Amino acid sequence: MDHVFHKPTPDIFVFQSGFPAMVNDRLLRAARGEEVDQVPVWVMRQAGRYLPEFREVRAKHDFFTMCQTPSLSCQVTLQPLDRFPLDAAIIFSDILVIPQALGMEVEMRPGEGPVFPSPLRGPEDLSLLAPPGDACTKLKYVFDALTLTRKELKGKATLIGFSGAPWTIMAYMIEGKGSKTMSNAKGWLYKHREASHKLLKIITDATVHYLVGQVQAGAQVLQVFESHAEHLGPQLFREFALPYLKQICDQVKEQVQRLGLPDIPMIVFPKGGHYALKDVAALKYEVIGIDWTVDPTLARELVGPTKVLQGNLDPCALYSDQKSIDAAVKDMVQKFGRRRYIANLGHGMYPDMNPDHLAAFVQAVQKHSKD
């Protein structure tokens, strides 16, 4: 009866066919491996505190209130596009809305980042989580934000939806906040192997529903953030990350097809997972995000000729002057090549970065990658 559950409501179909035509589909074309007039560019955390106009909105609202209010989420999603000629908008939200939808409390504390007042203490706490199938009904606000933003974009850029990958989400649910070692969460992998798989499966199921819902709502590309890959080595990654990344990609693609929606390019970003790039390249994600620690030539060798690569300038290179940014981007574009490539940073913007330096980055990508 699975297919009955996923049947879209008729008004979702109306929206899907009623969105403005694409004026700029450069990122979609590149993600499909097609030729482009210039390399598409967007930047992780492009909507954020480095922009004074973001800080102005943020000063008036709690972080998760912003996520939960479609007009505010749409407003800050579009802010960087008003300043820079970016080829994509990534919806303003957070990967931690999934633990919230599973019933956990998450606060965003200034200066501290996300904090779970009651993280998972042990396997017995798994029974407290809400069923994964129900989780998405609580995330309607993300779907509404996507639908609104897709309309407001007027086809000028591709709209990216996203989620965290299961291991990354599990790590937060157990640690309760950022951690240098992730030793509590990794402790589960060694001590509570079965319960770890159970938790990863719950997160995977909720995430599949959530990402399919994002496509129904208007997302045109999906990015899955495995931001804590750096804490797993090849063996732990193969057992606790890879199978769930695979399930997400396979199941989302299958369900999107079953719903009669267009095939959606999917991006996986295994941050710090240089050791796993070959394994990740065996999955069906069209695009692989590369962090700044990996040389572009090595990344290409590891993933083979057909995958699209995304990345990977060290975000801190934006602290240098605009001439140096131009030179670094020229080098990056030459190494990745113009085809099957999406320019980005190797991780997100930091709050103290100068917006003009991001402008220099975007401009340099366009200058050094034109026909």
Ligand SMILES: Cc1c2[nH]c(c1CCC(=O)O)Cc1[nH]c(c(CCC(=O)O)c1C)Cc1[nH]c(c(CCC(=O)O)c1C)Cc1[nH]c(c(C)c1CCC(=O)O)C2
């Ligand atoms: C690990 C992770 C999180 N969230 C996310 C990840 C994966 C990407 C990565 O590896 O960075 C993903 C994310 N978070 C946010 C976006 C929005 C879109 C965009 O990238 O512009 C996206 C894609 C908004 C945000 N998410 C957060 C902010 C800043 C918080 C604020 O405004 O108070 C924003 C704009 C907060 C957040 N949220 C999270 C952390 C660790 C933090 C604190 C760090 C920080 O302060 O930057 C969890």
